[in-house]
Amino acid sequence: xxxxRKDKNFLYTQSSIVTFMQCPLxxxxxxxxxxxxxxxxxxxxxxxxxxxxxLLAERYFKEIDTDVNYIKEKELKELxxxxxxxxxxxxxxxxxxxxxxxxxxxxxxxxxxxxxxILKPNGRVQIVDFKTNKxxxxxxxxxxxxxTKIYLYLxxxxxxxxxxxxxxxKNIEMIYYQTEYSEENFxxxxxxxxxxxxxxxxxxxxxxxEVFNFDEYEKKEVNHCKVCEFKNFCWKNKKSVDDTLYL
Numbered sequence: 001x002x003x004x005r006k007d008k009n010f011l012y013t014q015s016s017i018v019t020f021m022q023c024p025l026x027x028x029x030x031x032x033x034x035x036x037x038x039x040x041x042x043x044x045x046x047x048x049x050x051x052x053x054x055l056l057a058e059r060y061f062k063e064i065d066t067d068v069n070y071i072k073e074k075e076l077k078e079l080x081x082x083x084x085x086x087x088x089x090x091x092x093x094x095x096x097x098x099x100x101x102x103x104x105x106x107x108x109x110x111x112x113x114x115x116x117x118i119l120k121p122n123g124r125v126q127i128v129d130f131k132t133n134k135x136x137x138x139x140x141x142x143x144x145x146x147x148t149k150i151y152l153y154l155x156x157x158x159x160x161x162x163x164x165x166x167x168x169x170k171n172i173e174m175i176y177y178q179t180e181y182s183e184e185n186f187x188x189x190x191x192x193x194x195x196x197x198x199x200x201x202x203x204x205x206x207x208x209x210e211v212f213n214f215d216e217y218e219k220k221e222v223n224h225c226k227v228c229e230f231k232n233f234c235w236k237n238k239k240s241v242d243d244t245l246y247l
Contacts, residue, residue: 020209
């Protein structure tokens with residue numbers, strides 16, 4: 001077992017922080033012990049579709065030849081065509097596709113990989129995140145989501161290292177592009193006040209993980225146990241976690 005918190009090169013991500021929030025023990029299995037549970041078969045098709053769409057989008061915004069005639073899936077081809085209609089390549093914009101930003105500061109160690117960052121000629125910056133699942137998202141959920149906080153914070157804090165020769169950016173906004181509902185996308189505006197709030201929140205959240213005593217954590221059955229990838233491993237001495245929940 002390796003306590004990754006002691007490794008100053010370890011950077012927290014949206015996924016790792018969410019994992020800790022769901023269950024500290026799950027975080028320990030994944031990041032201390034390096035364990036991975038079995039994939040949910042029902043999600044494999046959704047993941048595969050999402051990966052294909054992200055790959056097409058990456059090639060498109062990096063201006064790598066992407067011939068739709070080679071796309072076999074009709075649905076995927078239609079989603080890709082809608083994306084190109086929504087975001088045509090503009091000569092006066094700069095596109096950063098599948099771009100990674102890292103911050104290794106004293107109180108905030110974070111990294112994030114962005115689906116797309118667009119730098120507009122007037123200094124406006126758009127973060128575009130592609131959501132490929134069929135479940136609709138709500139404006140309230142994205143405004144309060146950890147992903148929104150991390151992505152906006154990291155870009156504003158590190159924009160000088162992302163955009164060469166850009167001393168100041170005027171506005172940053174994050175757009176959630178729903179491939180299944182391309183006309184129902186949500187935008188989160190960002191400002192200095194929100195930035196300071198996010199900085200405090202992320203600093204405190206990471207500190208809570210850093211000082212957490214895993215040895216004294218008492219395992220509990222919660223709703224997430226039923227869908228957790230480690231449920232059979234974690235509750236191996238029980239008949240079935242499915243049988244013990246919701247009785």
